[in-house]
Amino acid sequence: MVRRLETRKTWFTEGARALRVYLRARNGEDRLPSDEGWYACPLCLTTVFRIEVLEEPDPMLTEEHVPPAWSGGTVLALTCKPCNSEGGRLFDGEAHKQHTLRKFMSGESSEPVRAAFTLDGVTTYGDWHMTGTTGMCMFGVPQANNPATADLMTEAMDRYVGPDAPDLRFTITPRMRINPDRARASWIRAAYVAAFAQFGWRYIAQPALDPMRRHFTDPTSVPLPVLSMTDPQGDTARREIWIIQEPAERRCVMIVLGQHRVLLPLPDDTRSLEDLSRAWVGDHDLTQRARFSASGILLPWPDKPLYSLDVLPTDNHR
Ligand SMILES: [Zn+2]
Incomplete structure (x- = not known):
């Protein structure tokens, strides 16, 4: 417990520093209180926190598993308590039910x-x-x-x-009521946090991701286009971040979470999520297995938030 609190404090401090660096580079530092040490929840970006909120017994920033813990995920970021618990309730539960049903129908499941x-x-x-x-x-x-x-x-x-x-x-x-849109959003949400851990604040603050964040907070507020694909034969342990470069019209960040692949915009992407979805999905029949060929750069899976696009070499003096 103590060790994990120490880890969370380190993550908080590094995240707060990266956030300050990002906002300063954009002349947006006035969006934070003037003193140092403020961290925002990457899933909602609505509230900023001081490190004291990590203290037990009721921390307001909590450990976010990517992918969800039920599917073998590990902690990859700190998110606010409402986002974390709502994500479980609204999205991850649906993905878990869908997974249970799929396994059951294929005869692989011991769960009733x-x-x-x-x-x-x-x-x-x-x-x-x-x-x-x-x-x-x-x-x-x-x-x-x-x-x-x-x-x-x-x-x-x-x-x-x-x-x-x-x-x-x-x-x-x-007799299982499953909301497939919510199940899909569970994977999209996990991929978003993975991309945050890899790329940082500048990446998630790009306008293309605004509707995604609104959807995470209230899925009835704005629909999300299809941004995830499932490969039922895929290895459930796969965790990969790809920068897809070819073919050019499908350039994107692709996050592989076990049997799920999620499409996300590139850093500073000017396309909307709808454009991105259309480039990949088009008229493809989603009930059929997706077959795509694409190539790009594979990044190592992060084991903590890296903020690779935020902390520029010129910021090292801080
Ligand atoms: Zn939040």
């Missing part, structure tokens, strides 16, 4: 999925477990089923027992 089981017009509800690729079993959930319906199901099942029984044909419908 709540499902409706329908046989001869009778439907009951329970938790489905896949065991290997061929086995499955269902545990009924008593409070989810009316006892009379459960009896009807038992009767229906009995018709399929015995040497002359007909083939059993039933339907399983997963």
